[in-house]
Amino acid sequence: MANIKSAIKRVRVNEEHRLQNQSFKADMRSHIKKVEALVESKDVENAKAALQTAVKKIDKAVQKGLIHQNKGDRQKSRLAQQVNNLSA
Template sequence: MANIKSAIKRVEVNQKKRANNGSQLSAMRTEIKRVEQLVEANDTDNAKAAYQSASKHIDKAAQKGIIHKNAANRQKARLAKKVNA
């Protein structure tokens, strides 16, 4: 464990950020799974609405550096392909 005050603070801040990033990543994955389930159920209207929400979560994660922007674009493209098929 760190002894210096600034190092102790860094540990605390990093733990908070890690927890927040994990929850945002989990929310993003949940939205993606919801879109995929609706696509499998052939529910196109709801799938398109869910895609909008998932796209927003993916963009937000990329913006905050949780995932890489190319990975975000790849995920959105794959989801769009499934929804449009």
């Protein structure tokens, strides 16, 4: 454990940020799974609505630096493709 006051604070702040990031990423994954479940049950209208919220969550995670830009784009693309194939 750190002895210096600033190092102690750094450890505390890093832990708080880690927990916030963990929570945000879990929320993002939940929204992605919700879209996939709606696609699986062939619910077009609710899948489109859930896709919009999932895209917002993914974009926010990219903006915060929690996931890489390319990963966010890939996830959005795959979800959109699933929803579009469902309605076609």
